[in-house]
Amino acid sequence: MNSQMPERRQGPSLVRGDLVPKSTYDQRLLDRKGPTGWLHEDPWRVLRIQSEFVEGFSVLAELPTAVTVFGSARVPPDSPDYELGVRLGSALAEAGFAVITGGGPGLMEAANKGAMEAGGISVGLGIELPHEQRLNDYINLGVEFRYFFVRKTMFTKYACGFIALPGGFGTLDELFESLTLVQTHKVTSFPVILMGSDFWGPLLDWVRGTLAETGKISPRDVDLLSVTDDPDEAVRIVVEAARRNGDR
Ligand SMILES: CC(C)=CCNc1ncnc2c1ncn2[C@@H]1O[C@H](COP(=O)(O)O)[C@@H](O)[C@H]1O
Numbered sequence: 622m623n624s625q626m627p628e629r630r631q632g633p634s635l636v637r638g639d640l641v642p643k644s645t646y647d648q649r650l651l652d653r654k655g656p657t658g659w660l661h662e663d664p665w666r667v668l669r670i671q672s673e674f675v676e677g678f679s680v681l682a683e684l685p686t687a688v689t690v691f692g693s694a695r696v697p698p699d700s701p702d703y704e705l706g707v708r709l710g711s712a713l714a715e716a717g718f719a720v721i722t723g724g725g726p727g728l729m730e731a732a733n734k735g736a737m738e739a740g741g742i743s744v745g746l747g748i749e750l751p752h753e754q755r756l757n758d759y760i761n762l763g764v765e766f767r768y769f770f771v772r773k774t775m776f777t778k779y780a781c782g783f784i785a786l787p788g789g790f791g792t793l794d795e796l797f798e799s800l801t802l803v804q805t806h807k808v809t810s811f812p813v814i815l816m817g818s819d820f821w822g823p824l825l826d827w828v829r830g831t832l833a834e835t836g837k838i839s840p841r842d843v844d845l846l847s848v849t850d851d852p853d854e855a856v857r858i859v860v861e862a863a864r865r866n867g868d869r
Contacts, residue, residue, distance in 0.1 A: 693792060706728040710733060712739075744764075746776065776795065781863045785815050813845055815848045816852075818850050
């Protein structure tokens, strides 16, 4: 063998001759002049998604049993629905539940406000949006996510029930995702509660009428939803389900 041949050990491998690269792994790692296109490629995204799960699980794993509250981002503080959200957040906190919301304004803020004012744990799981936005002021534990689907896992994993206040597409998306998880037994003994009977009434009529009557859902599926205007009643439903599930 030619002892003049250049040789390099690279971790577990050995390269000689023309295969010896001009730089080392460390040099390339520390080189700030390299291209950055890989930041936007899928293998790197997968790592970023993984890190988001790791961060979310780490921050939330030691929460007490929580209830996730969904609701409109657009409701102003002087509206009756905001007031309902505050009362709901307080009632949940007084019953010992952490309250998880999407961390935004409107009814998310209302539920966080109620929870915080009642001395509870008020959690905001924020999402990066195209327009500037920060977590609301009534959160004592906040996590910001890049990916909607990672955040949605956190809404479910740490909660023992979902409560939907009035809302638009975002709330409906979260409500129906929750219902599908319950319907398909991906989560068990999980109450899904609608608060605001006037607001949700027409949707429920359509669920009972059109969906059930045309066989798109089973008649029993209608019972997966509870409706109330009373925060204490919502808490009672969650507590009973949590007891059945052995959560508390
Ligand atoms: C004023 C405005 C559009 C702010 C958007 N800011 C938001 N911040 C955090 N979560 C959000 C936001 N918009 C929608 N969501 C998610 O979707 C639901 C509300 O959507 P919507 O307003 O009902 O359809 C919330 O439960 C929340 O999880």
